Amino acid sequence: MSQVKLTHIHKAYETATVINDLSLEIADGEFLVLVGASGCGKSTLLRMIAGLEPVSSGALYCDGKEITHSSPKVRNFSMIFQSYALFPHMSVEQNITFGMKVRGEKLRDKRDLLAQTVAMLQLDELLKRRPKELSGGQRQRVAMARAIVRDPRLFLMDEPLSNLDAKLRHEVRDGIMALHARLKTTTVYVTHDQVEAMTMADRIVVLDKGEIQQIGSPEALYHSPANLFVASFIGSPxxxxxxxxxxxxxxxxxxxxxxxxxxxxxxxxxxxxxxxxxxxxxxxxxxxxxxxxxxxxxxxxxxxxxxxxxxxxxxxxxxxxxxxxxxxxxxxxxxxxxxxxxxxxxxxxxxxxxxx
Known part of the structure; x- marks a missing residue:
């Protein structure tokens, strides 16, 4: 598990500011959800935490150690994207283990973790199939398995359910929550879906134009919105x-x-x-x-x-x-x-x- 701290993070592209002086602390084992309208900076913030996007100014810390300029490999965070990004010519098993091979990890050293992950995500009977033979929910579970076998310090999820139909969204959402309850790995989850945010989060961070509008439990944001933006954004309708x-x-x-x-x-x-x-x-x-x-x-x-x-x-x-x-x-x-x-x-x- 990891404690993550962001201090005065600023991100700008030429003259356009995306994230403005943002500070945030994420506790060990917390499931933190970032919400906001399209273009508010939530995916950019997630990518900066992952190390996929450079920080213009400010500092990032993990377990008390600064990682602002560390490579994604050194950070050991796993990111699950909106698109599954599976290799079409590889089987499910090969997709799951490919990252391990790239990182030079020996498969025999992680046999137990691999077996537990496959069983937990109910992929046992799908290991020899290729992505084109899987449903959307099955493909997303393969992407989750690939992230889990890395045994990361932090899970970063960027709208992982947005490509699924309503039934599959509910099914995979339950799977993510069961996964978090079992692994207790710190998770930062980006979504625009009200139901996902309210049902999954320990705390919700509401963003608008790159700035935090309110941080709190789902109950706190619902019952006591801090401003007009949060009041209009939280709740459906x-x-x-x-x-x-x-x-x-x-x-x-x-x-x-x-x-x-x-x-x-x-x-x-x-x-x-x-x-x-x-x-x-x-x-x-x-x-x-x-x-x-x-x-x-x-x-x-x-x-x-x-x-x-x-x-x-x-x-x-x-x-x-x-x-x-x-x-x-x-x-x-x-x-x-x-x-x-x-x-x-x-x-x-x-x-x-x-x-x-």
Whole structure:
């Protein structure tokens, strides 16, 4: 296992900055997930950790030893890419052991590790096949096996499930988590998938334009997003967000009001779709109405989309509920204790201490 530390990492291509003054510590045995929109720098950051991309400035450490300019071979990190990068003319067994031969490792010295890896990833009956004879999930398991037999200090995974269909994604995701639980190897995992991030991570790092927006457990990011970007990015579908006026430091949404100790004219109010309920409330409070735009069957629930006086609104309801026709007026109510507030000027979360 390895502890990894990044200190003031900066990466630029000519005049374009990709990573800006980023510092991060990854604990021994941790499963850390990097998320962010395309182009935010998460894959570049992973490649710098691997040694495949030079660092413009800053330092990288592993187990207290600086590795900023060390070669990938010296670092002994294994990277699993989005593409499987298997040799088409080689069998599964040859693909798994090829790296060992290149590194000059003797196969007999790693027979036990090889056998355990093949058994763990259920590749026993596939060893003589070639990549073209495998499914996408099987190919990804071969790529994982190739990484494991290196016995690395760190696993680096760059969107390894993005080329798989929904069923295989679930299957291979479970396999990765079982692998981590068994090997306890420190893992840095890049994804844009909300479900992967929330279900797999010990901690999530949210990146935007090369800068860390928030680091924390999935629960912390969901319940207490640090700013407007994290609030809009974490959660599927995303949080309902409205810019509302603040008069005499008082914010009002329908019949719900709150006093804020902030000197601003507007604030952002957020409500997650799961914290809004169809129909009027029992006591007639915290209700809002809007024009029905559409509703989508998601299986166990429906996603209802309204146009309200505050802006677009999405929420869930039971899948067997009878809804009116499009353009009809629909009433719903919200849970005020689930409201999120953000500064209109800085877009940072308004702390509880600023609620009067």
């Amino acid at each position: 995303s949080m309902n967000l409205w810019s509302l006026p603040l008069q005499n430091q008082q914010l009002q949404l329908c019949d719900w009001t709150v006093q804020l100790d902030v000197d601003e004219s507007k604030v952002w109010l957020g409500l997650r779709p799961e914290h809004i309920k169809l129909g009027p409330s029992a006591d007639g409070r915290y209700q809002m109405s809007g024009q029905l735009l559409r509703h989508e069957l998601l299986g166990h629930v429906r996603l209802v989309c309204l146009q309200t006086a505050f802006g677009p609104l999405q929420f869930f309801c039971e899948n067997d509920v009878s809804l009116p026709d499009v353009d009809a007026t629909v009433t719903c109510h919200f849970l005020p204790e689930r409201v999120h507030l953000f500064s209109g000027a800085t877009q940072q979360r308004i702390a509880d201490k600023d609620l009067l």
